[in-house]
Every structure is written in C-alpha cells, then in structure tokens.
C-alpha cells in the first residue's frame with residue numbers, strides 16, 4: 320500500500336518535471352525568459368494563462384492562500400503561462416511551495432507548474448488597451464438599469480416570446496423592427512416598413528441622450544436590429560452601410576459584456592462594451608472605422624490592477640438603433656462609403672474570391688498536406704452506399720474520383736477503370752504507393768476532356784469550398800466531364816448530424832458524452848479556447864467543437880495530430896443545410912437529379928448528364 324502511494328507520488332513528480340521542462344522551453348523560445356535554479360522574486364506560472372481563461376483574481380486568490388505576497392501579475396495575450404512579481408524571496412518561495420504541481424486554476428482547472436525565472440519578458444506590461452478611442456465613439460456605462468434591461472428584453476421578445484420578424488444568420492440570431500435589414504444587399508428597403516415598429520418600451524432611452532443632442536442632428540430612430548449572440552458567436556468586421564443609415568448609430572448591450580474591435584487601416588482599437596451600456600458611433604467612428612466582434616468564448620480585458628485578465632462571455636443581446644437615410648451619402652469619409660465607392664463591383668467580387676481562395680489554401684490545402692498520413696490512417700472503410708454506386712457501372716467503365724484522398728474508393732470495383740485526383744500531394748502519395756491511377760489537380764479545373772467519362776464521385780470535397788459559386792463550379796466541372804448518360808455521386812457533410820432523432824456516427828463517437836465526461840470535455844474546451852485566442856483578428860469563423868452538433872454552416876474544424884506535439888490544425892468546412900445540395904444540382908446545366916439521400920451525417924446526391932437527344 321505504502322509502496323504504491325510512494326510510487327504514485329514519484330510518477331506525479333516525474334510528470335510535473337516533464338511538463339515544467341516543456342513549458343520552460345516554450346517561454347524561452349517565446350520571450351527569452353530563462354529559468355533560475357536559485358529562488359528569485361519572479362515566478363513563472365506555467366500551463367495556465369490568458370489563453371485558457373485564467374483570471375487575475377483567481378491567480379491572486381490562489382497565491383494569497385499560500386501566504387506569499389504578490390506585487391504584480393503579468394499576463395500575456397494568447398499565452399498559456401504568466402508571471403508573478405513577488406514582494407520578497409520569502410514570498411516567492413511560499414508561493415512556489417504552495418502552488419507548484421498542486422494548484423488547479425483557470426477556467427478548466429489545469430494544474431499549475433511553477434518555476435523561478437531570471438527576468439520578465441521584455442514586452443511585459445505593454446497593453447493594447449491604452450490607445451485612445453476612435454473619434455466620435457462614446458460608451459456610456461449603466462445607460463439602463465437592471466429592471467429596464469428586463470423590460471426591454473421582454474419588449475423585444477428576448478424572454479422567449481416569438482417575434483414575427485425573425486431570421487437566423489450564420490453566427491447569431493437577429494430580429495428587426497421598423498424596417499428589415501437585408502443581409503444580402505446590406506441595405507434596407509425604405510418602401511417596405513415592417514408591421515412591428517420599434518417597441519415603445521425603448522422610448523425611455525431617447526431623453527437620456529439630450530446631453531449629447533448638440534453633438535449631432537438627433538431625432539429618435541426608426542429601425543432596430545436585435546442581435547443575439549451565444550458565447551462563441553461574433554459579427555465580422557463591417558461598417559453599417561452609409562447610404563442606408565444616418566449618423567449616429569446606437570447600440571445597447573444587454574445581458575453580457577463583450578469586447579468590440581474597431582479598425583481603420585492598420586489601426587486597431589479594442590473597446591469594452593459593458594452589460595447595460597450604450598455605444599454611440601458617430602462621425603469617424605460611424606463612417607471611417609469598421610466594427611466587429613470576434614467569435615470567442617472568452618475575452619481578454621484590462622484587470623483591476625492595470626494588467627490583463629480574462630472574462631467569460633455570457634449570452635449577449637444587443638439593440639442597434641438607426642435612422643434611415645433615404646438617399647445617397649455625402650459624408651467626408653469616402654474609404655468605406657458605398658455612395659462614393661470608387662471600387663467597381665467587379666473588384667469587390669474579385670476580393671471576395673481572393674478571400675475564399677486564401678481560406679481554402681490555409682485551412683484546407685495546407686492542412687491536408689500536413690496531416691496526410693494520419694488522416695489517411697483514419698480513412699480505410701469505404702462507405703457502403705458509395706461502393707454500391709460504383710458497383711452499378713458496367714465493367715470497363717471509366718470512373719473518376721475527384722478529391723480521391725488516399726484512394727480508398729479506387730479499388731472498390733476492380734472491373735472499372737478507376738482514376739483519382741486530388742490537390743493534396745501527401746494524400747496522392749498514399750495512393751501512388753498502392754499503384755493507383757492518380758494525378759494532381761484542383762476540383763475546379765479537372766484536366767479531363769468534356770463528355771468523356773462514364774461516372775464520377777466527389778466524396779467529402781466540395782464542403783471545403785468557401786463560396787456558393789465555387790461549390791457550384793465544382794459540380795459543373797463534374798457535369799462537364801461526364802458523357803451524356805454518365806452519372807455522378809456527391810457527398811457533403813450535413814449541418815444536421817441527426818436524422819429522425821438518431822445521432823450520426825460522428826456524434827456517437829463523442830467519448831466525452833459516453834464516459835470520462837468531465838476530463839475529456841474540459842480538455843476539449845480548453846483546447847478550443849486556446850485555439851480561439853490564436854486566431855487572427857479578422858477571422859469571422861467560429862471553431863467547431865468536434866463530436867457536437869454544428870452551430871453554424873461555415874466553421875473551422877480542429878484536427879489534432881497524434882505525435883508528441885499534438886499540434887491542432889483547423890480545417891475549413893461549409894456544412895450543408897437540408898436541400899442545399901439539391902438546389903445546387905438544380906442550377907447545373909445539362910443535368911438531372913436522380914436521387915438524393917442522407918447517409919451518416921452527409922447529404923448525398925446522384926445526378927445524370929442528360930443526353931443531347933433528350934434535351
């Protein structure tokens with residue numbers, strides 16, 4: 320018994336040593352901070368930091384419990400470590416002994432490993448938060464009371480009552496009053512007022528703006544957009560269309576604090592929007608800066624002591640009040656002005672395509688190239704209904720697998736001439752080793768003669784394309800290479816991972832739900848938040864939690880490697896709604912939908928090229 324316990328202790332210490340060494344290597348590499356064998360007043364707290372939701376308060380409480388006195392906490396954005404400056408060597412030693420390999424802190428209760436260090440990072444204490452606000456931006460704290468907050472939420476149907484004007488956007492729920500904001504054109508139709516105007520409960524707000532009234536030409540708004548954000552949701556950087564709305568624009572934050580990013584060129588300012596505060600965007604802030612909210616669960620915000628800390632988001636409802644302009648905009652900020660826009664629409668389209676291409680390059684192609692071997696190991700069993708489709712062809716038919724990956728379908732029916740193509744070199748190499756007929760190409764440009772082949776399949780490919788036009792082009796490319804009478808099968812990942820209340824294999828493999836619930840789930844959450852903190856500022860896409868239902872259609876799906884590093888890569892997916900694939904197929908030329916079905920979390924369609932005679 321005793322021996323066993325001692326052994327356990329030894330193992331725990333060994334594990335801590337290893338973890339500590341690994342973390343120290345990271346901080347040495349990140350910020351040139353070296354460990355000290357002798358006690359110093361600088362302590363590195365390893366394995367927990369802003370990136371996994373540690374708050375300054377929590378760390379200070381934990382340190383205080385050891386009896387050691389802390390002078391300053393130094394947290395760095397995006398990092399899973401932080402530092403303490405202790406009052407004396409003695410204090411430092413108390414904290415080391417009381418916390419190293421003992422304390423479990425941060426959002427997910429990770430074990431803290433401590434180390435004395437010789438110095439602090441050079442950039443310690445430099446904060447992004449000392450910048451001045453954009454001109455014309457005001458945040459008025461406590462603009463409404465808690466009771467008024469409840470009243471307003473009730474008035475807009477936030478407490479569960481449904482409103483007639485409800486829509487679901489990709490990343491949040493919206494509701495409109497007065498006039499509908501049309502997301503397709505980013506504009507309103509002034510000739511179509513909604514039945515529901517702005518609820519009268521909002522009238523309490525306007526007299527409170529009298530203090531500011533001299534600053535702008537102010538009268539009460541006629542359009543209200545309600546945004547509901549669950550934690551992890553956001554809104555991409557944008558400017559509210561100049562020609563649609565006047566100056567100023569108001570936004571009341573309810574239920575939760577959040578951080579909003581303002582950007583102009585390379586300038587970026589983060590602004591805290593406390594719960595029950597009013598944001599006023601006027602002048603430059605309304606016209607010349609974009610605003611957006613990153614899709615995250617946790618914000619990094621200034622701490623009480625002037626450093627940084629984290630703050631978990633709750634569900635947030637915002638009320639954005641605007642006034643219709645009914646005419647062209649003549650502002651003096653042409654850069655983002657749609658009326659004075661010098662960019663022709665074609666250029667705009669080109670920049671959207673460029674964004675899609677970059678996303679696919681970074682979050683599809685580069686990732687598959689890196690994970691090829693591991694990915695391939697997980698893909699060996701052909702799906703029965705795909706095999707059945709391949710078996711439906713006459714012997715000697717020519718069938719092309721576009722996006723063949725490791726080529727698992729190429730040998731399915733040995734009576735066919737099966738050829739595969741893919742973009743990922745790494746995956747093609749696996750097929751080549753198996754002596755398969757494979758070549759490298761992009762699914763939007765298949766170097767195969769038109770109307771030349773009997774069949775093709777595209778299994779789990781076009782959901783990696785980032786615009787509807789590109790997904791459609793990929794399908795059209797399949798139709799092009801098919802001979803009249805030739806047939807194609809397409810599989811795409813479905814947003815809905817349940818059919819008739821039955822979970823797909825993808826959801827069923829959620830070990831976290833089945834057993835070891837807490838640790839698995841905690842680990843996943845922790846990893847999720849670390850990844851969120853590392854995303855670039857302009858990334859509008861949320862990170863999907865694996866083995867859970869999809870919250871929206873465009874997401875980044877993590878892939879964790881098996882090696883020592885356990886690197887996580889993010890793959891871009893557009894998961895399909897019901898009927899979306901059928902809709903695309905209906906837009907194809909010379910094609911007819913034969914059959915569509917749902918198979919294990921995928922939407923699937925078989926289409927046939929119509930022979931010229933039957934047209």
Ligand SMILES: O=C(O)CCC(=O)C(=O)O
Pocket residue numbers: 544546554559570571610637638639
């Ligand atoms: O949620 C917010 O505060 C801002 C919403 C917004 O920018 C918009 O709907 O245009």
Ligand SMILES: [Fe+2]
Pocket residue numbers: 557558559610
């Ligand atoms: Fe906006």
Ligand SMILES: [Zn+2]
Pocket residue numbers: 561562606648649650651652655656657658659
């Ligand atoms: Zn303008």
